[in-house]
Amino acid sequence: MDCSGPELNDAGGPEDPAVTPLPYDQPLFLVGMMGAGKTTIGRSLARILNREFVDLDHELEARCGVRVSLIFDIEGEEGFRKRETTLLDECSRRRGIVLATGGGAILAPENRRYLKERGVVVYLRASADELFRRVARDRNRPLLQTADPKSRIHALLAEREPLYKEVASLTFDTGSMAVAQVVRCLIPLLQRHEVNS
Numbered sequence: 001m002d003c004s005g006p007e008l009n010d011a012g013g014p015e016d017p018a019v020t021p022l023p024y025d026q027p028l029f030l031v032g033m034m035g036a037g038k039t040t041i042g043r044s045l046a047r048i049l050n051r052e053f054v055d056l057d058h059e060l061e062a063r064c065g066v067r068v069s070l071i072f073d074i075e076g077e078e079g080f081r082k083r084e085t086t087l088l089d090e091c092s093r094r095r096g097i098v099l100a101t102g103g104g105a106i107l108a109p110e111n112r113r114y115l116k117e118r119g120v121v122v123y124l125r126a127s128a129d130e131l132f133r134r135v136a137r138d139r140n141r142p143l144l145q146t147a148d149p150k151s152r153i154h155a156l157l158a159e160r161e162p163l164y165k166e167v168a169s170l171t172f173d174t175g176s177m178a179v180a181q182v183v184r185c186l187i188p189l190l191q192r193h194e195v196n197s
């Protein structure tokens, strides 16, 4: 796919560091499954849009001083979700940021409300097979530490797809596009997007 916009290198970094700020300062939220590219694409988008980048999982890890996988080990998914909701409530109030959420942040109804009411939500979509290729070897995704992670991804995607769609202001199919290409295509869509103040 050919998209107009700044030239980017393969790592998603701009060849030409010209920044293109958005005409609004509502936070930009990235949602989608594990491996959709929220963290990677979010970081690159923030650089080009001259916004601060916040990754909800990294912020949680920085505050707790432990990896997400250890929070799951000690407190279970329930404990992790409580911490995630508290942090999302705080971070989603910040204007002018790009916020990469964790894949399950759309599960709690109050989280979906924060996302819908407070910012522009981009759903990064990818097939279960593509998601699996990207995250299969990552040990810091506790929900995939099962005997059959591929089936788990299929099941989670089926369960969550309607929730991602519910919160999305924009849905973007990453298909097999490289990170740099996704970013290049997203910028004009975000520039044209209209938001209520």
Ligand SMILES: Nc1ncnc2c1ncn2[C@@H]1O[C@H](COP(=O)(O)OP(=O)(O)O)[C@@H](O)[C@H]1O
Binding pocket: 032, 033, 034, 035, 036, 037, 038, 039, 040, 041, 100, 134, 135, 174, 176, 177, 178, 179, 182
């Ligand atoms: N469009 C893409 N094409 C190829 N690899 C990708 C793409 N998006 C992300 N990746 C890779 O997939 C892995 C997971 O990406 P990440 O940004 O951590 O996803 P998320 O935060 O949505 O779980 C990383 O190694 C990243 O480089």
Ligand SMILES: O=C(O)C1=C[C@@H](OP(=O)(O)O)[C@@H](O)[C@H](O)C1
Binding pocket: 032, 033, 034, 035, 038, 039, 057, 068, 101, 102, 103, 104, 105, 140, 141, 142, 143
């Ligand atoms: O899908 C999920 O429920 C989760 C996704 C992870 O984030 P990424 O989507 O960034 O991998 C992380 O929040 C945690 O492991 C739970």
Ligand SMILES: [Mg+2]
Binding pocket: 038, 039, 040, 055, 057, 100, 101, 102
């Ligand atoms: Mg991530």
